Amino acid sequence: MNQSFDLTPARLRELRAFAAAARRLNFSRAALEVGCTPSVLSRRIATLEEAVGARLFLRTTRRMALTARGEQLLTQWQRMETVMAELAADLRPPDGELGGRLCVHLPASFGRYRMAPLLAAFMREHPGVRIDAVYDDTYVDMVSGRVDLAVRLGHLADVQLVARRAGTMRLYPCASPGYLASAPPLRDPADLKAHRCITFTGYRRGTLWSFSRQRQRRAVRIEPVLSCNDAQAIRDAILAGVGIGLQGNYMADALVAEGRMVELLPRWQLPAFPVHLLWLPGADRTPALRALIDHLATALTVQ
Template sequence: MDRLREMEVFVAIVDSGGFTSASERLGLSTAAVSRALNSLEARTGAQLLARTTRSVRPTDAGIAYLDACRQVLDAVADAEANLGAWHVKPVGTLTLSAPVLFGQRFVAPLVNAFAMRYPDVNINAVYIDRTTRLLEEGVDVAIRIGHLGDSTTFAVPLGFVRRKTYASPAYLAAHGEPMHPRELTRHACVSYTGLTQPMEWVFAERGARLPVRIQPRMIVDLAPAAIAAASDGVGITQLFSYQATPEVLDRRLRPVLTAFEPEAVPVNLLHVERRGASGKIRAFLEFVTEALRNNVHLQCAASSMLAPSGKVSRR
């Protein structure tokens, strides 16, 4: 029997006034209660109880030890209660990551609303156009755009976005519009590394993958930089559909090569904990999932394509 259990037995004997009553309270046999007390007295080197045929009472050493036992047991009970509350109540610091533009446009407003609803949760929001590693970087929740493999991270499917190719009207007027992806070899291109390999863009033709080698005029690692360059007429760029929506609406960019768009790209919300998740993670998942699934920018493929949650890569 461990030390805490022996302390619990000792306190129960004193509080209930005897071995039999203590055994009934703890669900132990009288012999087990007796063995626990003997073990405790042997380990402490002190007689803790004075026993007679009519009564059991603590000795002077037992009285002093009894107070210490109560403090220890109360501390353990408080710690377990606090841990239980931590699992139920949203508290602590929630660290999340998302791509820059996606985070600014769609995640940040939800994070702000979440922070207002749950004042005991502090937020560490990282908006960055690179893949964060949840376990290694201490990230609780991450938005991931792209296909996923298998690992110990879990995914909540949110929807899909499309990979589109854009150019400014001024660029197209000056250089002409490409009618086939292979014609990009004769055009200035702006490669956004958060979406494509710098020297190869991917298209689709008659249901088959069509990679095209290019010689980029400019390579950038942030979507806003690619959008600005394309809008200013530097060249043609590839972006996710949601990224260029304002510029398309303002007619600063135009989609090109639309007949060769590759398949839709899944968007997932990743988290490490599945069962017994902390209150902050569970509350955040519940708070943002439906809102993001209902976002029109993530409905580029049939909702029936949403698969059940599963293990995915920690890329």
């Protein structure tokens, strides 16, 4: 007798074969139910009887019945089927809706201004999904942090993650109309040397602002009057007339349209930042995560 009785896939096939035969008391009909031949079904039951250490059926040429051990095992299996059915019903979202909880890691200001409305729209469409949103500019290890989806700006270094490009963030210099009213002229990036400038300490290029226009290049080393690690605080300083600062289009476009900010040097371009969605390999097999990835990628690409 085999002392091990782990519920391996093979063992579960044997138990299903036994349960079908026990309910029908007919190997041929039971074989049709489980999708195998009668001889295969018979071998599975024989292997199960060897593992159990007891006969499960009494068989003659004209009659078939369960033994006491067979009746006991059938009762146990039926209890297990009930528990599995209840578990499946509990895991399945109502009416086929998506469900589950997802942890999403987002850049601080880009996340608040650009991503938060997209997450809200997704949750209105899929009310069964719960989202834990973390707004933070620091790098996060997705395994130890138990993060399902991360949004990152700029070029990627982590090759162990799956990445999907989802649009671009454009950066441009801005100032308030009040500041420009008394400021020196600004026709070329080199003129920034004569201006009060605000820098973002999280900007990878630091105080070196590199502009391009067709084949022309201008790299200007800024001497900041204010350095800050928060993009929203930089926006507020620009609006208050402190000086010229770089702003992402996700935050500045609306203010420029309202006339509260002015886009400067519009014919010159700063390097753009690619936007990527990242997840662990295989994680997108979860329906809710796959739907969120598609939703965000579509919305960010069409902007």
